[in-house]
Amino acid sequence: MGILFEDGNFSLFYHGFLQTIELSAISALFALLLGGVLAAFRVSPVPVLRAFGTGWVMVFRNTPLTLLFFGVVFALPRLDVHLSSFTFAVMALSAYTGAFVCEVLRSGINTVPLGQAEAARSLGMGFGQTLGTIVLPQAARSVLPPMSSIFIALPRNSAVAGAFNVPELFSTQKAFDEKGYPIFVTFFWIALAYLLVSFTVSAVFRVLEKQLAVAR
Amino acid sequence: MSTQNATVLYDAPGPRARIRYAVAGVLGTLGIAALGWYAYSRLADAGQFSGDMWSVFEYTAVQQRILDGALATLKAFGLAAVFSVVFGTLLAAGRLSDHRWLRVPTTGVVEFFRAMPLLIMIFALYRAVFPAEPMWALVIGLTLYNGAVQAEIIRTGIQTLPRGQGEAAYALGMRKTQVMLSVLVPQAIRSMLPTIIGQLVVTLKDTSLGYIITYPELLYAGKLIASNTSTPDGYPYIPMVLVIAPIYIGLCLALTALAKWLEARGRRGANRRTSAAA
Incomplete structure (x- = not known):
């Protein structure tokens, strides 16, 4: 069990851990932005935009993440797009996660009863007021639980990036394996790191849910 | 315009809003086309x-390898699907057990x-x-992860069943195993089938980790073919x-279509039952 604290292994592990967190955090940010835009497309009154959102979600939700990484890492350089492996990983992860975020946001908006919006309009509220003070706050409550499972899944999915040249925790596992350490000891430490990340994310969402909860 | 109904976000559009939507539609089309x-x-x-x-796709050998790859994907998926549902059922039963020593470790x-x-x-x-059989590493890994997820789905299914189902079975003198196996689990699997298949879609996608x-x-088959084919324009990764x-x-x-079909069919069956009872 002590392999982590010998032979400079700790700095390898630590950097892998930081890289996993960095990759997940940046991808989460872009996935939220992309998912927000796509959800706005999917609920917009313009059919073309709706079709675009639907198409995007259909393609990216049903494509394996590994294939997406493969496509980004092997195909884009052939189109003279040369970026770092990290940027490629962020692109693949946020395109994939964005599709899921879009679906959650859309179904969250759809759970708000029509009468709420009608009442707001009858009171003379404009589009911005209806959206900002009536629809979105109510949608946020039903969105949080599925959103938390998406963002707990994101750091787990980010492990695939390790197979495509990003030095995160899966790469650390491979590096320890190549150094000849017993795989179960390595697995123990890597597992611990991922459990830490996923428990932190779920704790954050629990706090958010508690803050947004209303007594009914 | 009866098709332009009000939604929670937008009121039914008037003439000016319709013009705005049309303009946005044209701009959107242009943007997407660009x-x-x-x-x-x-x-x-x-x-x-x-x-x-x-031209690489014209060779029957290449077509055969792609087909073999697809079959290998389906084979890993089939095994993992069956194992994960079985494993998930066992785990769900463990989590709902009356015995603490079983419930706590399963959780x-x-x-x-x-x-x-x-x-x-x-x-x-x-x-x-x-080390020599990557397929079993893939299948067992998929089984462990998806089994745990399926267990939560099945457990939710059992817990949302009306309590009378289990109580009636006990009243008839059934044992715990009988209640679980012949009353609760079949109903839970039936009601959760769309969600279970939704998780099977995830299982199918995750077989690509075998790469x-x-x-x-x-x-993997696709990558091998692409990296072994040199053309004047480079390796055919993008066509692949x-x-x-x-x-x-x-x-x-x-698979998703199957889930939707089953969901529609399940609703129909449930409706028929209630109307017969009433």
Whole structure:
């Protein structure tokens, strides 16, 4: 069990851990932005935009993440797009996660009863007021639980990036394996790191849910 | 305009709003068309649509290898699907057990495998247990992770059943195992079937992780073909992605369609039952 604290292994592990967190955090940010835009497309009154959102979600939700990484890492350089492996990983992860975020946001908006919006309009509220003070706050409550499972899944999915040249925790596992350490000891430490990340994310969402909860 | 109904976001549009929507529609179409044209021209400029790039798909040997890859994907998926539902049922039964010594460890197992990245487990299994058989590393990794997720789905299904179901079975003198196996689990699986199949779509997508541990599934076969084919315009990676992605998407959509069909069918059956009772 002590392999982590010998032979400079700790700095390898630590950097892998930081890289996993960095990759997940940046991808989460872009996935939220992309998912927000796509959800706005999917609920917009313009059919073309709706079709675009639907198409995007259909393609990216049903494509394996590994294939997406493969496509980004092997195909884009052939189109003279040369970026770092990290940027490629962020692109693949946020395109994939964005599709899921879009679906959650859309179904969250759809759970708000029509009468709420009608009442707001009858009171003379404009589009911005209806959206900002009536629809979105109510949608946020039903969105949080599925959103938390998406963002707990994101750091787990980010492990695939390790197979495509990003030095995160899966790469650390491979590096320890190549150094000849017993795989179960390595697995123990890597597992611990991922459990830490996923428990932190779920704790954050629990706090958010508690803050947004209303007594009914 | 009866088709333009009000939604929670927008009131039914008046004449000016309809004009605005039409303008936005035209602008949106132009924008998307420009995006599509840009993507197409980038691909065409890089010679990705040249005949040489695509001629590799004319060989029957290549077609056969892609088909073999797809079959290997389906084989891993089939095994993992069956094992994960069985494993999930066992775990769900364990979590609902009356015995603390069974309930607590099962809960731990479920929570652990749900929180672990699949790739980390598959790689550890591949290196430690199955160095020569990546397929079993993939299948067992998929079973552990998806089994834990299926267990939560089935457990939710059992807990949302009316309590009278279990009580009636006990009143008839059934034993715990009988109540679980012949009354609760079949109903839970039936009501959760769409969700279970939704998780099977995830299982199907995750078989592509086999690529990383060199299991010759669809993506791995595609990569081997592309990297062994040299054309004047370079290696046909992009044509390969354009061929493989629709196969995966088609398989996933077929499974999703099955889930939707079952959901519609289940609703119909439930309605029939209630109307007969009333």
